[in-house]
Amino acid sequence: MLSEARDTIVALSTPPGVGAVAIVRLSGPRALSLAQSRLEPRGADGTVLLHGRAQVRWLIRADGRRLDQALILAFHAPNSYTGEDVVEFHLHGSPWLVEELLADLRQEAVVAEPGEFTRRAVERGRLNLSQAEGVRALVEARSGLAHNLALRSLSGESGRRVQDLLQDLLDLLSLVEAELDFSEHEIEPTPVAELLSRAASALQRLESWRASWRLGRLSHGAQVVLVGEPNAGKSTLMNALLEDSRVLVDEEPGTTRDAIAQELRLGDLSITLWDTAGLRDTEGRVERQGVARTRELVEMADVILLLRAPNQPGIPELAQQESCLPVLSKADLVGAVADLRPGELAVSALSGVGLPELKAALHQRLVAEDWRSLDLVLTEARHVQLVDVATQCLRRFSAALEAELDRPLSAADLREAAEAVGAIVGGADFDDLYHLIFSRFCVGK
Amino acid sequence: MSHPPDNPGAGPGALEAGRSTWNLPDPAYDLVVAGAGHAGIEAALAGARLGLRTLLVSMSLQTIGQMSCNPAIGGVGKGQLVREIDALGGEMGRLADRAGLQFRMLNRSKGPAVWSPRAQSDKFRYAQLATQTLSDQPGLDLRQGLVTDLVLQQDRVVAVELAGGVRIRAGAVIVCAGTFLNGLLHVGASRSPGGRAGEPPALGLSEALARQGIEVRRYKTGTPPRVDRASIRFDAFDEQWGDAKPAPFRFYEDLISLPQQCCYATWTTPRTHEILSENLHRSPLFTGRIEGTGPRYCPSVEDKVVRFAEKDRHQLFLEPESLAGREMYVNGFSTSMPEDVQLAALRSVPGFEQARFTRPGYAIEYDYFPAWQMDVTLRMRGLANLFFAGQQNGTSGYEEASAQGLLAALNAAALLDHRDPVILGRDQAYIGVLLDDLVNKPLPEPYRMFTSRAEFRLLLRQDNADQRLMPLGHRLGLLEQWRWERFQVRQETRTRLLDWLAQTAINGRALLSQEPEPQVPQAHDNQRVEPNPAVDVPASTTQRATEWLKRPELTLHMLLQAAPEPWFTELDDDLITSVEVDIKYAGYVERQRRAVESFRRNEQVPLPEELDYKSLASLSTEARERLSLVRPRNLGQASRVGGVNPTDIQALWVHLQRRPQESPSSTTEDAVTPSD
């Protein structure tokens, strides 16, 4: 059933639904011939679909019935996204047409698994791992920030920065190893101070990359949670921010009993905004569950919008949290401003007063620094983990050097650090060490 | 290679008309080893000791176990190999101890993880002891002869053919031809065929193997001149003595008996460099007469002068070659310049003003067979019973050669006895690293062992080679019974020592009274050893010995002296070092053990022998090619094949998951498929 050779895969590659155009993509060894068999007039000589050339042709089913007049674009292996033969059909954006075409092509091609085009691109060496992660992020990008960061990773810019660091670590390791493996030869020992300063420079980069995760993780969407006592005006503010009556509002305390999430675009950020059940000690079983859920959300929030209506005491223990942005709601009420506490933003969801300031403060809170000035922004949890490992190892390396522990121990740490950094871009080659050693030191009998 | 004509499918053989009928009765020998260099010695002894009727054929029975180059065994990375060979039941450690003229533990100041034993050898004694050992070995025959061809039947070698036409039947063959295959010696512009100075090359065999589609390439290496000790003014040099307490290579037995000798150190001068530079046009290296690739870690002195022009001196070491002769080896002065240039250059070094060569330096080019053609047991792929070992596989060095010879023999025996192949992991032994690197990596130059090649270096130490490998040596039947018994007793002692350390409370005052251990300055170790800092521990503290030991300034020796017990006499240096390191490095050792575990996960995913990489479109083109060549045994090995990147491994893994599970019966040859 499964042939050794790769299947030709097919999938809709634009979002499903009605749009101006829908793109159906074929990739694999039979992509060209299959496409040719679905075009009028039928041609099978392989010269019909030229590489990179667009043509408008009638699309037909296997039995010859016409389907749609479409734009056909072919890319020949290996110069395509996947590295295989690829054909794109740009149809008129009707779900019915798309479904008809897919049903027809499925007779001779298999439906692609999610991400399979990109996986093939990686496997064919068209993209490296971090570029592929960039592509995935680009497809998933819901916001300007995510889009920009994804583009950076795709362009290989991040990859190059990581390669540079890897190279520096290998270079440092070559200095350490030269003294261990070639102690019989004329090796000038590298001063410990120099080893330490090289390690410090590497550490500095790792630390700044690590810090960028605060920003990079936002490319997966920031979590902003509205929290407050019942009747603080959370639901009303949610609706105001969304400019839509999404959630129920009532003067009765305890109206919202379950957490509700909604997407919100805030400048270049994509935010998941949560309305929650008001926090209070309650007898109600359902409401108690809601309160518990609110507490969980508070834990994971990037920013807590902590609401307090005038004359409400507020929730002091939350106000202490770093992620907290305190808001005094219902600022339109008479005498409200007199109750304003230091650090609180006065906002009226009803009149709109203070809303622009709130949005600005929220954006500011989420994106404290300008990502464009950053050396590299980590956007993948996997990379963060590797950066953490490398950082730990390098710290141990320096500590062991300073404590004058045996050199092979420092070397082990350094090697592990290089392995971790290498894993971000697909592996470190330790044979480079010898090249570095032999070009720097005169060793020989 | 020739095929007996009764094999219809065979191509044109090297057979003469008169010998057209050839029946093949039982092999006359189970194992034939070709070449009595370091690889061949180890291979032949191991074969015979494992009960194979073994023949060792070599071009000359007068040159068994010659040291072609340096009169020394061991060194950084190499000393570890020797100890491992010894722990498996091999011979090299024993020979090196008995022929040893000076012993040093290199890297003494760098930490036990990279301590590396090295010994100067009496080259005559070494060769003589090797000859003696081979001659005394029951089940082993020696014979002089040049192997020129192999006789094939299908994919099996059935006999070796010697120059002159004699054929000797063999169940398995190990070729250990060293630097001899089509060897070409260079001194200046003069070129002469030779396998080593004064010896003829081995002609014919490379061509016969190449006809079978085996790829042959050229490497080169070189050696310095030897100088008559009577012509040297020694007072110009620094004396270099060995360790006051020589540490043998061999485990559990001290066979060091020769009177210990002195080496000497000196430096080249600017004048030396001038002479060499002025004559570069006469060097075969720089005029392009030598085409083979040489090792970057062994540049000739003319190479050094060119590549490191900013240095105004290079270090030289003078090493005695034997007790009987007057030859001295000039370490650091490898050269293939014309003899007059060599001599003028050397004479510009104070102390050598009157130097007289006993032999000039020279370079040699020779054939080798890139090892990616072999599997990790050193069996040539496509041939069922032909093994290759030693320098001809693209390595350099006696120790690397011996290790291969030993492993090739273990695997030849396993093949003949229908047992599982013997494969050492990278996590088990330097020997494992050596073979794994050899068959997986494209090697830009002759391969030499370095400790940094072993990613699990903290675990693979010279002090614990016995613990790592003796159980295997015993299981294979190579390790002597008495040493196996000693091993077991020592393991008990080791446990006892660990218990003692964990339980015994020691007071700081008892440690304060300790004298720091005197350290021997290291001869070739450029970094001088600094004296131990005075022991400075809190006198009022009492704690367990294990805790004390974690302090860098305290050694296990000090703790043992602070609270002596009668049974401490059972402890030897290796045992003490290995326990000390395991405790002092505990955190690191533990982390490396965990790394080993995750390393093993991929090693345990087997790759089917018949996997058709060429048809796996998900692999990069390079990976497809390299994997088809190397045919790794498991996913871990695949990941180390040069040109294969992590995404290829991921794709392979995905492919394995997708493959329909084979029914177990389809893997055995004689399985009957039910037909209904």
Ligand SMILES: Cc1cc2nc3c(=O)[nH]c(=O)nc-3n(C[C@H](O)[C@H](O)[C@H](O)COP(=O)(O)OP(=O)(O)OC[C@H]3O[C@@H](n4cnc5c(N)ncnc54)[C@H](O)[C@@H]3O)c2cc1C
């Ligand atoms: C000039 C020179 C310089 C060297 N420099 C270095 C160095 O710097 N560092 C280093 O580590 N090593 C060096 N070596 C290499 C070192 O000698 C080898 O690593 C080591 O000897 C290899 O052992 P072996 O068993 O593979 O082969 P060898 O020691 O070369 O032994 C091969 C044996 O096989 C026999 N033989 C060969 N072909 C046949 C045949 N067809 N039939 C029968 N018998 C055959 C030969 O007579 C010989 O006895 C050098 C060698 C030479 C010659």
Ligand SMILES: Nc1nc2c(ncn2[C@@H]2O[C@H](COP(=O)(O)OP(=O)(O)OP(=O)(O)O)[C@@H](O)[C@H]2O)c(=O)[nH]1
């Ligand atoms: N004047 C004025 N009234 C507001 C404002 N925001 C909310 N209210 C009123 O306050 C009451 C409670 O508002 P909600 O938004 O339901 O409050 P909540 O915090 O979601 O309350 P629970 O869901 O019960 O926890 C409603 O009657 C709203 O009309 C505001 O900005 N100004």
Ligand SMILES: [Mg+2]
């Ligand atoms: Mg509400």
